[in-house]
Amino acid sequence: MSLAKQNYSTAAEDQINAQILQEQTAAANYESIGAYFARDNIGLPGLAKFFRNQAEEERQHAQKLMHYQQLRGGCVVLHPIPAPPTEWQSAKNAVEVSLDLEKEVNKNLLHLSSLAENNGDSQLVSYIREEFLSEQVRSIEEFAKMITHLNRVGGDGLGLYLFDQNLLENGKIDVGGGNSGV
Numbered sequence: 048m049s050l051a052k053q054n055y056s057t058a059a060e061d062q063i064n065a066q067i068l069q070e071q072t073a074a075a076n077y078e079s080i081g082a083y084f085a086r087d088n089i090g091l092p093g094l095a096k097f098f099r100n101q102a103e104e105e106r107q108h109a110q111k112l113m114h115y116q117q118l119r120g121g122c123v124v125l126h127p128i129p130a131p132p133t134e135w136q137s138a139k140n141a142v143e144v145s146l147d148l149e150k151e152v153n154k155n156l157l158h159l160s161s162l163a164e165n166n167g168d169s170q171l172v173s174y175i176r177e178e179f180l181s182e183q184v185r186s187i188e189e190f191a192k193m194i195t196h197l198n199r200v201g202g203d204g205l206g207l208y209l210f211d212q213n214l215l216e217n218g219k220i221d222v223g224g225g226n227s228g229v
Contacts, residue, residue: 052120
């Protein structure tokens with residue numbers, strides 16, 4: 048047992064490992080979506096760039112959690128990452144799947160925070176809230192707004208092209224309440 052471990056329950060340690068897997072799974076899904084949009088027969092470089100950036104962000108989350116696990120005296124246990132799909136029905140479908148994934152990640156982070164609170168682990172509660180939950184809510188909003196924009200512009204043609212070009216130029220859509228330019 049680690050000498051650094053103090054007030055860090057086995058349940059929290061297990062849940063951190065589960066969250067690491069979930070972040071890695073999200074990264075693999077986003078990398079797959081990015082590769083799909085980068086294909087020559089799909090040709091949506093803005094969506095490809097956006098999802099590759101999302102994949103990198105999820106990998107960073109997994110790394111942060113691994114570091115935290117070690118900081119608290121826990122043991123990082125890596126699990127096999129399920130293979131993501133390689134085909135997507137449409138841009139909207141890929142974004143809808145991503146929104147569902149972000150909501151699932153958020154639900155599990157809330158569960159982890161609640162578990163820590165019930166175990167009197169205020170440090171873990173603070174870490175999850177400060178490092179992950181606000182960003183998670185912003186990601187959920189961003190994907191929701193992307194779906195709204197995709198509904199507005201239609202699933203194909205000039206509207207999708209312009210939506211994609213906006214993502215390519217800006218890297219994301221505006222979720223601050225202003226006009227996204229789409």
